[in-house]
Amino acid sequence: MHRIVIVGGGAGGLELATRLGDRLGKLERAQVTLVDRWPAHVWKPLLHEVATGSLDTSTHQITYAAHAHWHHFGFVQGEMTGLNRSNREVSVAAVLDNDGTEITPARNIPYDTLVLALGSRTHFFGVPGAQEHAITLDTLEQAELLRKRLLQACLKKRSFTGDVKDEAVNVAIIGAGATGVELAAGLRRMEDTFRQFGLLSSENGHEMRISLLEAGARVLPALPEKVSAATHGSLTDLGISISVSDPVNCVTANAVETKSGHLVPADVTIWAAGIKAPDVLASLDGLATNRINQLKVLKTLQSETDENIFALGDCASCAWTDSRMVPPRAQAAHQQAMFLFKALIARIGGRAPGSFSYKDYGSLISLGSATAVGSLSGRARSGNIFVQGLVARLMYAALYRKHLIAVSGLRQMAIAAIAHGLRRFATPRVKLH
Template identity: 40%
Template sequence: MWRDMTDRKTQIVVVGGGAAGLALVRKLAAKHDRATHDIILVEKNRTHVWKPLLHEVAAGSMDANSDEVGYGGHAARWGYRFFNAALERIDRDRRVIVTAPLLDEAGEVVVDRHEIRYDWLVLAMGGVSDDFGIPGVRDHAMFLESRQQADLFRRKMLNACLRANDRKPEGAEARVSVCIVGGGATGVELSAELVNAAKALRSYGLERFDEDTLQITLLEAGPKLLPALPEDVSDKVKGRLAELGVDVRTGAMVTRVGPRAVEVKDGPTIEADLILWATGVRGDHALSKITDLELSKRGQIVVEPTLRSKNDPRIFAIGDCAHCVLPGEERPVPPRAQSAGQMADHMVGQLDRAQKGQPLRDFVYRDRGALVSLSRFATHGSLMGNLIGGKMQIEGRVARLAYQSLYRLHLLAVHGPWRGTVRIAVNAINRVTRPALKLH
């Protein structure tokens, strides 16, 4: 059993240090006295990078070392405890979670298996890309769900570019082909960032690398890109990507993925050096082994409108790992950064009410619109809310400022008003002083 600070304390355990979990533990620690409450964050990684920016890490346009948050330091600053481990099992009868052994690169045990008791448990473990059971996806495609995966893609991308640059004088085939499956925000934004990176590579020592060397194919099974945005905005984005040289194909349903090929229903097979999968969101495949809580068809934890699990009144779920259908709605709350942040805010008061034995309140999701950034080339989106009287489409500089504000709001939620403002200022300085591309 991991050491309890004291038996008389109320112990709140949050599993998952993504945007929702990290913001939640900070606010809980700020709200509760350490003499009465013990707030614990359980997370398998040691640092946090905001998931909507992983495409920039993958393209090299963002240095995650400068923007990441170390959980240990963050915990010490705000007064909660951080335990570095992955969740292995939930024992609801004994009201404990069991963490898996933490291993190093050589497979040696760093931290052994532990049990951590909880009075209240919040699962904020995020989600993973849905492979829809398509053969070969898990074996041959890369994903963009973590800092490690983004770094791996960047290294492979850079090696492919160096290889092509080196072969050009020999007259050999000098192409770098990338196939991105999924026309949502991740696929669209990564496509544009890669084009931007390719344009900059000549300035970083790859003199023979030109724009035609990089070939990007973006596949979307549905009829249009960016389902969360209006059709005319989607059309503009598709047209802009085409202008940048991206081969955009909608209605392209992938049937199989091979080591260097993507097979498409009723279409030609696409050969690719790098294949990235960015379609849909589902719960982690391991959830069914971790818990006996009710799961949706996509492997997410089914919760009531209050965000409490249907099977256990002391367990809640927020963010991408939660399947929450609100009253009067047919579809669940969408797995987006804004809904995860709103759920984290709601959970602060919800846990307080639960501890006092008061009735829980239903979560209210406020759709504030959607934005997509095409690197430095363009930004498009739509905003929703009372201030604008409904939905308003924006683009250009206004859309860019709105897009940048999303990350700034995340920094304020994670670091608090004062420290968050300082981090925003430091990031502005870093954009001027650090290289445009991270090539290592």
């Protein structure tokens, strides 16, 4: 059978593997294999909710092995380390436990068609101290680490009786894109819950001093100015300090220094500024990549170098217009997965894969449990439609439900939603341990 190997089980990779497994794997028309370094999937746009404790990962994880069984594809755990294009093999590293003991050995996985969906990693832009002292939100493990670090910082500053021990907990968030903005708003909810359950004092005022630092001229620089202005106002109302047009110069263990010389104290520093594709892509067997390691692809999403290799999502550099590239968003990965599902079926059948065309449907930003802000794509004459408040929040929640339907089906999504809703009645709104 034709061997399709998909490396990366993010939003696009998992959806593509699921669709191909249900269509081709089930009928034994192709052998579909998903490779990922982690054993389970969590939708990356939700990692800021994991970090603020408002998302229970046990009810939102999709275990790759079980999902593969149910949807007729194979799963191999391990990190991609190399590629042999002559033999058409992907090299996967050994899986080790916490003590360094080998669980599964390194191996080579043969393919006829390879799809790279490796996602993205944090780009530190060479800022001194950033990688050593700042926490990122690339993986579930990093989000859990940040949540625990925030909880520990609060406990150090306040006793359980509410007696003041020191000043407020200082949190510096570098980067005011979607992740930084949503994280800043989520921290206020985290603080309120800590106070409710006695982990912070009950005095008035904020005990988390949150600073949001952006090198650009405004928050959410990639979104329309109206969305940016509304978001800026909402964050200010939440007591969040915002600094723009002042890039970070260096990061230390307890402070962030900006180019202007401003020193921002930080008990916890979070880096949410910029992305790049994994470094392994730049080292692969002669494949063309750009300056941030993204694989250069044609309109067919095939590599410019090798017609047997495709790429999608954040790790792909794909032209949108003459002057713009497809942005690294979940909606782009979803659209590319849908395109490749049809394109790979056509390829196996000996037909041309066609050309990918990206459609921007707008963006939504969560600003807490009950509100959101964003813009939706309207008709050509009317332009984008601005949305805000509860309606925007409901639409934001629907994006995740749409992702679950794409990978698990309507029935499983409905069951998961009901189970999650019932669980919230018996547990705190934020995880407290």
